[in-house]
Amino acid sequence: MFKTDTISIPVGDKTLVLETGKIARQANGAVMLSCGETMILATACASPNASPDIDFLPLRVDYQEKYSSVGRTASGFLKREGRPSEREILASRLIDRPIRPMFEDGYYHEVQVLSYVLSYDGKNTSDVLAICASSAALTISDIPLIKPIGAVRVGMIDGRFVLNPSKEEMKTSKLDLILAGTEDAVLMIEGFCDFLTEEQVLDAIETGHKAIAIICRHLADWAEKIGKPKKQGVLRKIPTEVNNAVHAAVNTLLESALRIKSKQEREKTIAEIKETMLKTLLCEGATLSKVDILLSFKNLQSSLMRKMVLEEKRRIDGRDLKEIRPIAIEQAILPRTHGSSLFTRGETQSIAVATLGGENTAQRFEDLHGEGNQKFYLQYFFPPFSVGEVGRMGAPGRREIGHGKLAERALTAILPSAEDFPYVIRLESNITESNGSSSMASVCGGCLALMDAGVPIKRPVAGIAMGLVLEGTQYVILSDILGAEDALGDMDFKITGDNNGITAFQMDIKVEGITIDIMRAALAQAKEGLFHILHKMLAVCPKPKAEMSMYAPRIETMQIKPSKIGTVIGPGGKQIRAIIEETGVEININDDGIVSIASSNPEAMARAKEIVFNLTAEVEIGKTYKGPIVSIMPFGYFVEIYGKEGLCHISEISHNRLATIHDAPFKEGDVIEVKVLDIDDRGKIRLSHKATLEQVARR
Secondary structure, eight states, X not given: OOOOEEEEEEETTEEEEEEESSSOTTSSEEEEEXXXXXXXXXXXXXXXXXXXXXXXXXXXXXXXXXXXXGTOOOXXXXXXXXXXXXXXXXXXXXXXXXXXXXXXXXXXXXXXXXXXXXXXXXXXXXXXXXXXXXXXXXXXXXXXXXXXXXXXXXXXXXXXXXXXXXXXXXXXXXXXXXXXXXXXXXXXXXXXXXXXXXXXXXXXXXXXXXXXXXXXXXXXXXXXXXXXXXXXXXXXXOOHHHHHHHHHHHHHHHHHHTTOXXXXXXXXXXXXXXXXXXXXXXXXXXOOOHHHHHHHXXXXXXXXXXXXXXXHXXXXXXXXXXXXXXXXXXXXXXXXXXXXXXXXXXXXXXXXXXEEEOGGGSEEEEETTEEEEESEEEEEEOOGGGGTOOOOOSSOOHHHHHHHXXXXXXXXXXXXXXXXXXXXXXXXXXXXXXXXXXHHHHHHHHHHHHHHTTOOOSSOOEEEXXXXXXETTEXXXXXXXXXXXXXXXXXXXXXEEETTEEEEEEEEESSSOOOHXXXXXXXXXXXXXXXXXXXXXXXXXXXXXXXOOTTSOEEEEEEOOGGGHHHHHOGGGHHHHHHHHHHOOEEEEOTTOEEEEEESOHHHHXXXXXXXXHHHOOOOTTOEEXXXXXXXXXXXXXXXXXXXXXXXXXXXXXXXXXXXXXXXXXXXXXXXXXXXXXXXXXXXXXXEXXXXXXXHHHO
């Protein structure tokens, strides 16, 4: 019934098995990829016709993890997979970024690429496998992809690089690098590391690309064998007469407009030129297409900017190739927050805010590995006013999720250990102006906000975005790129770290031909820029504050025996709720018996610690304690020690014989010193006040 075809591709010590022809046969292309017991279904579909009004590729990429793939059901009220998780959004972006530049120019049909994790073994991570599966589905389809791409993850364990390491192996890895590309070039890099050197990063990229080349060769051979003929006839080309008309109408005006330094003035002038051009070329009786005119205008704008950079070594805002825009920094601009910083670089600006809290403020999440709590997270906000526009407000988009995660991972390497700083940390980056590299402004502002909050970071880091213009063998690297240089250039390369190491890097490339030598030059130039930015940051804030904000909660920890956790929590949580109600503190206990107590009230903190101590401390024979007399009986006192009552018999109160208990000088509520004489099998405690008096006499 099924006519299937299968190939196997070696990647390190693992094997990728790809099959087509059995599942999703009505899609333009469909592949089931297996690695171990992880299985991913990827499909690619394209609309039969392109809209005549579209001048871009309408590509939609979605990745979804099925809870059934690990034999689980979602823990929330809704049991059906719905809104994508942060992890799924990030994986969708990882698939989209290297695939998008590989479509043929002029292909404007709507394309949808879907990936589903149908089985997950907990070892072979699914994100890089989904990139390979999606590429394979497009490669064997009739959709005009230029050539296949492959992807791998590279870890660094005990000083050696490991391809597609397992989740368990990644726990000890100093590097988490995902890269994708063709047989000939790298197209996308996303990596996080613990202050690795530039050479170590480049070696990891080379190692990964060798494996990618093998994947791509196998996919190309498979497409040659079973792939559908590509629909090259549907590509839309700009007619020569349109290019000539646009060049004649606006070339000189556009050349001048691109030299205006102010972004707002430059964009306003370019918009006026475009409007005048459309009125001229689309006058009554004209046969030219508006879509073709606009696409030609965009291409001309890119060509003129690239020519200026390559030939004049001049950028559209007047800077030279390595120059960083002016930097302004203000600390503690928000008095009631725990830490804040205003970081401005040129026309890009972030208000970064740090908020400290207890365990209850951690970000909860659920994925195929189960549920967990994230104790450091950065949330990035990009309101439309930051670029002078009107736009929708609502749930964060994919770009906001991606930028926030990049900045978060960049700063993770500098955080103190939980033992040294037992706080949950939430960072916000509120972008209030944007003209290039707002994610790197988030890294700089986020680091400064942490320092203002008194977080004892290991060392400060900064971030910078590098650009590239490449024509044949001639290229120019740009430091601290503008939004226009990102849009019209060939590379967006973001690097974070300090003078001695890298914590994160992300690269998206629009053309093949980026060599390791170009990357090496970009990293060297980025290092100069990072040094400059860090110097500006440290001039304003040389080290973290010694004291936290008076509005920040204080957190103290206590270690109790794990066997005593149930005593503190109580039946159904009754005891721990009573502590919270009495003191108003926030209290959490982990499985190791570490009790975390958070409060801004010192008295409440002390009382909560006292209660926990009394509940969990153990009374020992031969030791001396102080405790209140909770009741007086004819035969002696009942004294409370650590929440337990012990009997101090009338004969153990004084050296002198007491005729009645009322002859003793104590009353109910008095605190007396007692020594533990014995604890019987039933836990009854026998006490002596007289024994403490003997000790005093002997001293």
